[in-house]
Amino acid sequence: MIKKVQVSEVEVIKKYKNVSNRALTAGTLAFFAGFAAVALFGTTVLKVGPILHLNLVEISWLVAIPIVTGSLLRIPFSLLVDKYGRWTLFTQLVIGFLGMVGIAYTLKQINTLPHTTAYYMLLLFGAIAGTSISTFSSGITYVSYFFPQRKQGTALGIFAGIGNSAPGIFTAILPFALASLGLVNAYIAWASFLALMIIIYALISLDPLYITCIKRCGKNKDEAQNLLKAAGFEIVPSGSLSESLKNASKDPRVWALVIMYLTSFGGFEALTEWLPTYWKSFMHVTSVEAGILTGVVYSLVTALIRIFGGWSSDKFGGEKVALISYIIMILGSIVFIMAYSIPISVSAEIIMAIGMGIANGAVYKLVPRYSPKAVSGASGLVGGLGSAGGLLIPPVMGYIASATNFPYAFTVFTILGIVSVALSVTLWKIGGNKNE
Template sequence: MPKREEVLKRYGIRGSPTTGLIAGTIAFFAGFAAVALFGITVHTVAPLLHLNIIEVGWLVAIPLVTGALLRIPFGALVDNVGGRRIILTQLIIAIIGMIGLILTLHAILTHSIGSSILGYALLMLFGAVAGTGISTFASGIAYVSYWFPQRRQGYALGAYAGFGNAAPGIFTAILPYALAGLGLIGAYTAWAVFLVIMTAVFTIIGYDAYYFQLVKRVGHNEAERLAKELGEELIPSGSAIRSLSESARIWRTWLLVIMYFISFGGFEALTEWLPTYWTNYLSLGIAMAGFMTGVVYSLITALMRVPGGWFSDKWSGERVAIISYIILVIGSIIMMLSHNFALSTVGTIVMAIGMGIANAAVFKLVPKYVPEAVGGATGWVGGLGSAGGLLIPPAMATFVAIYGHVGYALGFMIYTVFGSLSIIFAIILYWHEHKHK
């Protein structure tokens, strides 16, 4: 019996890189689906609660508050205890939030809540709790990273994030039809059931990488030696605080945070904001707005991460990042100039291509630059970077409040500015890489 098989059998090691990738993707796909819910259903709830455009902007952003901020501790904790327990905890919290949302929506629709302020506060509260599912991104990135060697990081993380990010696109596209067929409560209940089922699937097939399984049996030093024999290249620091502090001391981490703020945080923001843009700026129906957001934008963005990861493996994450952010800026300028459906469609697709590839390129660079603290770096980049999803929708709503109808187009200036800044940062990383070869 080969030595590898002997080690696996002797220590009862379960799982493989392939099953790890599948399990992590399933968990992220299920958890991330929450981001699509408020963007569509807010149009049903907002009139009942008499919400203005700023309040709508904050409501669609609220799942991203916890979805972003909780990525920092949860991502770092993977270095300490492995991803399995962390991801399960996040999904269970998301289920609790979904139950709270269902009960709150039922109370609003049946007028059991007499105060619109109370209804709004409860939606914000349970939306934040449900948004914990979105934070599975960071823990999942670290979870998958430990399963794969550096040369396959682009492929693995591109596939993980690409298919996982497809959730908002798919759900945004089908949600209008679910609302028509099942009603608001039925649609939310169906998603909650889906989340429970996917959590059960992850429980069955999701195992931590070799080191985390071995360290429970033989201690750190021996676990590290055996894990490396089995092909695991990344070994965690073993402490969440240490992982966060080590990654925070590396200046490149902070360039990646800003780059991710506009590519992935911006992706989350537009998944929530575009239904409002399409319906209010270009007067599309809710079903068509869902299709344009879910399929034409969100799904394309998500799936572009898959080839984006392959491009990053082949031509380096730095080069791919430079090109992808240039594409993003071009798309944002088109959106700023657009006042009709055709031009907005072109701009949306261009932005989707650039953002999807950029997201893959950034996370190709995370384990490359911070191999000793992947969980911590993932937490910073995924958490603070995702804050774009929290801050951008209210900022775009502010453009509308200040400039009126044209503000829907002018708001895309945010993507032009931060996209240009990201091009500069990607060039700095490219220069740094070649200087130290």
Template sequence: MLMKRNKALKEVKGSPSQALITGTLAFFIGFAAVALFGTTAHKISSILHLSIVEIGWLVAIPLVTGSLLRIPFSALVEKYGGKRIILIQLIIALIGMIGIVITLTLIHKILYIGYFMLILFGALAGTGISAFSSGITYVSYWFSLRKQGLALGLFAGIGNTAPGIFTAILPIALICLGLIGAYVIWSLILVVGLTIFAIFGIDAYYFQLRKIYKEKTLEEAKKLGEEIIPTDSALTSLSNALRIWKVWLLVIMYLTSFGGFEALTEWLPTYWQEFLHVNIVEAGLLVGVLFSLIAALIRVLGGWLSDIFGGENVSLVAYIILLLGSLITLDSFKFTQSIIGEIIMALGMGIANGAVFKLVPKYAYRSVGGASGLVGGLGSFGGLLLPPIMAYIVNVIGISGFAYGFIVFTSLSLVSIIFTLILKRRSDDMNIIQ
């Protein structure tokens, strides 16, 4: 039996770098759905004659499923491994994309139900967004605690560039390919990425060994270098995470930074067009490049710095930067000042995103799947909650509300700074005890 197990240890496949590359690719193609209807809403609206409320729901619906489904899917990784779960998410997303293409092809024949079909298939396509939390868990099992920051920073940072890239190129695709052609190309990209992940994606050693022995293989996995071991139960993982109070602080912190990132990716095109009167292509570039891409790429730096200086310290600096950016934008009625504020907010949000997820395996190392789902899922609700709040401020105050609406981020930044100081104090106390 011992010889059999030693032989199995030599037969396990894959490497941390392979898992990081394949997981990042899967997340990238799934997360692009954040920008699913944002740029095309005006074209769809002109065909279906939608109200502003109907447009709002159309834009938001992928984020609804993308947020809610992060929690169960991430927890299921604990039991079944990441590859199977991520494939299911991407297949559902592909079904949604194909449904959108078919609906748009028949749109003039099904005007009365076309909107509801787009809502339905948009919800399915939004399942790809939920690959974030399951992908985080999938990658986490391959890396030691001291390397989590950089690994997860690269995963999320590169994956998070998808909305920015798609927001920037969709207006051009619409001009060159038309509405249906743009979604056809998007579907093909999803097919290619899904196929690559199906071939090269691979679960951590623990799941491979468990498949061989049909039982828990903690010691064998540890011999191969795994530090973070699954609980084998999605419900147990989620239940354990729910009882960790530090996880709930991370939820609010992530709602501020990542939920804020999603919210501003949706809100800023309207801000630039309605408040500062730029055209749609310029608004797409301002949001896609100067906000979304910067916030996504700087996340890698946030994760790397967290490995060196600690997630709590980096989070503190990041939320102070975000606070500064929100104050600049809050007082801005000028183009240049708004750009400066937007870029500073992008830097703060991106660095904070990398730092916060460095802390998830630290405070929930035996329930990474459940904790990742809670932090990623509930935190991303900021993308749903914050734009309506900012819109309400505009309705109450008038056009100047576009600037004053950033008080939302000023307030959330202050709360996140307080929560970070609490975690930092607890971490310092733990170090003293050790």
């Protein structure tokens, strides 16, 4: 039973709701800056590969390493938000900044270092820089605590949509930065940008009210939860990091969301890596054109339409929106399979972007809905394991393309889309009606 609290206390807590947009701004800025921090790494690999005489396997590890750490660290950092609040994201950004500085230093000294030493230094600092990508799941947890259920989809759609736009935006401006600054100075500029964003985040961010009640009001965990519930806050931490992860992992609906997110967001990461090769090797466009088609036409569209996905999920229900979005994605994959001209391929790319972007917003609308007492654990599992698709899907596509025909690689998304449609229907008819 909820403990009765003083009216004055409740009124004070209600006033805290007015800062929700400020928290959304802070969390979005952190994710955008963190994601942008590793935008240069793919180009770095292309530049240093010939210098260090790297083979294909070594190059693949360099490309993958920021994504590996950015994915694996999402679960622990998401859990830590319940205990350390806004300083969790701050720590992730600082670690990412140190990785950026380390990469810049290595590149500056690359001609004087032994090749093996330089390679392992780039691996190390690339892994450290990848920590900033993990701000996604911790940011989802952070933002969730400031909004009621009915606004979760829109708020998280804005957070992830703007944050995910970083690769597209920075991919578009990257050629100009490299031409005017050079690779080393471009890293210094990126690190300076990240440092500025860290300072701004530290100034405007604030702890979730649950943390404030414990740290500043002298409340224990139960009292803090009671105060929040009495004031109308629906998303409340469980009070235990292990309990949050345990509760989330026991819910089959969370695992359904993991698979669905692996399809849409893991697929988004995979296509961001894969499409430049597709455009250059199969459609024979220039490197600049491949960058624009991937970074702007695909990545930016996918990121920005995620905002609509979150909003529409608030209005019509995440399960229904997810179902429609995965059908759209399947349609896009089929068009890709049959595409042998640039206009048709561009159309397929846009259709895929729309389906994946809306699906990403719909899935994360459902995370706090299904796990209101274990948002940190559920967000970490869905974000961390779901993003593994960015590592698993490209090799599968490569195998299919080499064994059959290049366009047939997109059958991966047809299959994953069908699985996600089935899960969406299941959640809609069974799991979607079960609220806790």
